[in-house]
Amino acid sequence: MPYHIWAGQEDVAPLVVGVGDPSRARLFASLMENARLVNENRYPVYTGHVGNKRISVVAHGIGGPSAAIALEELKMLGMKTFVRIGTAGSFGELRVGDVLIAAAAATPGGGVLGAYFPGHSPPLAADPLLTVKLAEALKAPVGYVVSSDAFYAEDPGFVEFWRRRGALAVEMECATAMALGWLRGFRTGCVLVISNIVGRHEAVDLGPKFVKVFKKVVEVL
Numbered sequence: 001m002p003y004h005i006w007a008g009q010e011d012v013a014p015l016v017v018g019v020g021d022p023s024r025a026r027l028f029a030s031l032m033e034n035a036r037l038v039n040e041n042r043y044p045v046y047t048g049h050v051g052n053k054r055i056s057v058v059a060h061g062i063g064g065p066s067a068a069i070a071l072e073e074l075k076m077l078g079m080k081t082f083v084r085i086g087t088a089g090s091f092g093e094l095r096v097g098d099v100l101i102a103a104a105a106a107t108p109g110g111g112v113l114g115a116y117f118p119g120h121s122p123p124l125a126a127d128p129l130l131t132v133k134l135a136e137a138l139k140a141p142v143g144y145v146v147s148s149d150a151f152y153a154e155d156p157g158f159v160e161f162w163r164r165r166g167a168l169a170v171e172m173e174c175a176t177a178m179a180l181g182w183l184r185g186f187r188t189g190c191v192l193v194i195s196n197i198v199g200r201h202e203a204v205d206l207g208p209k210f211v212k213v214f215k216k217v218v219e220v221l
Helices: 022-030 064-076 111-116 128-138 156-164 174-184 207-220
Strands: 015-019 033-039 045-050 053-059 081-090 099-106 142-147 169-171 187-197
Touching (some): 015 064, 015 207, 022 207, 053 064, 064 111, 081 128, 081 174, 099 128, 099 174, 111 174, 174 187
Parallel strands (some): 015 081, 081 187, 099 142
Antiparallel strands (some): 033 045, 045 053
């Protein structure tokens, strides 16, 4: 049994949708049939059905290190495809509520991926075929994001630096999911809803948008 996710292989579906926020995991579970909480230790995991598709939803927490633990253990339990449905802060081109498919990520050296790939650059790309399917189903733009473990580190210089280099948004877990997908052998897709423009604080209810995104992701998979 994995150290943190106290579940058996029969409890986890091959397709796992990952979110950072436990309340979003509960929201997605409410959209499934016969959803049950198969783990509540550290990382809430729900498994149920949408139509004839068996799906698990995990709340993997915030940041790459937290997500890495969940992904490693879910892979041990039989996960074959992982799709992150999360939030991101736009560098200016995308507006709040827009959907972005992250095909790749940039991240500073070191950190959790430095432990996995010491002295080397990890493979920071999502599964290409899955990325195309998600983009077509959601009719969303495809681009690359910056994955940062320091939520409050962004400043105007940070935004301008990455905007000049073509990045569209910043978030915290895509790089880790992408790298571990190639390392451990599971497909990874990253779907992001823009929750704010970096440097601004806006209170927007994105629940209805996440419901639509979840349904589309499940449909295409």
